Amino acid sequence: MAERMRLYVTPASPWVRRVRICIDELGIGDRFEYVQTKWPHAWGTRTVEMPADFVQATPVVRIPALVADDVTLTDSHSICDYIDDRFGDHRLLAADGPERWRALETNALACAIIEAQIMRRAELLRTGPDRSDDFIAKMRDRGLRCFAALEKKVSSFGDIFGLAQITTAVACGYDEWRYGPDWREATPKLVAWYDTVAQRPSMKATEPAETPQR
Known part of the structure; x- marks a missing residue:
C-alpha cells in the first residue's frame, strides 16, 4: 500500500474544508493522514510559532498544507488540483476547454x-x-x-x-x-x-x- 500523504488541517478553516470535501467526494480518505494544527488567536495579526514539521511543510505558515511522496503543496488551490489530477481523472475540474x-x-x-x-x-x-x-x-x-x-x-x-x-x-x-x-x-x-x-x-x-x- 502506498504511503499515506500528510495533510495539515484545522476544523475552522474553509480552505481546509474544501480540500477535505474533495477528498471525501473522490473516496480517497484512506490515503491521507490528517495532522491537527493548533492556533492562538494571535494568528490574525502577528507571527506565531508553530511546530518545526509544519513550518518545513509550509514556510508561509498557513493551512492546508499537503506533504506527498513527490511534492509538498501549500495552498488549497494547488492541493485540490493535485488530488483531482492524481486520483480523480479531473472529475472535479475539467482539465481544459x-x-x-x-x-x-x-x-x-x-x-x-x-x-x-x-x-x-x-x-x-x-x-x-x-x-x-x-x-x-x-x-x-x-x-x-x-x-x-x-x-x-x-x-x-x-x-x-x-x-x-x-x-x-x-x-x-x-x-x-x-x-x-x-x-x-x-x-x-x-x-x-x-x-x-x-x-x-x-x-x-x-x-x-x-x-x-x-
Whole structure:
C-alpha cells in the first residue's frame, strides 16, 4: 500500500474544508493522514510559532498544507488540483476547454468570498484601537457582492458537485457559521441549492468548528 500523504488541517478553516470535501467526494480518505494544527488567536495579526514539521511543510505558515511522496503543496488551490489530477481523472475540474473556464469563473467568486471572510476574521481578532471597523465592513460588503453574483450562476449547476460547487458551498457554510444569515437575504436560489447540498455526507462530515487553541 502506498504511503499515506500528510495533510495539515484545522476544523475552522474553509480552505481546509474544501480540500477535505474533495477528498471525501473522490473516496480517497484512506490515503491521507490528517495532522491537527493548533492556533492562538494571535494568528490574525502577528507571527506565531508553530511546530518545526509544519513550518518545513509550509514556510508561509498557513493551512492546508499537503506533504506527498513527490511534492509538498501549500495552498488549497494547488492541493485540490493535485488530488483531482492524481486520483480523480479531473472529475472535479475539467482539465481544459470551456467547461474548465466556466467552472473557474464560479470558483473565483467563491474563493473571493472565502478570502474576504478570512481577512474579516483576522481583523475581528485584532484588539484595541488598531481594529478597523471600516475594513471589516468592506470585507463583509465584498462577500455579499460575490454572493449576489453566485446567485446568477446557480441555475447552471444542475446536479454537478465539482470544485466550483464545493467552493461555493464552503463559502456559504462558513459565512453562516461565523457571521450569520446575512448572505441568505438576497440569494433565494443559492439558499435552496446550499440547503440541499449541505446534506451531502462530505459536507456533514466537515462542518466547521472552532480551531483548537494552544
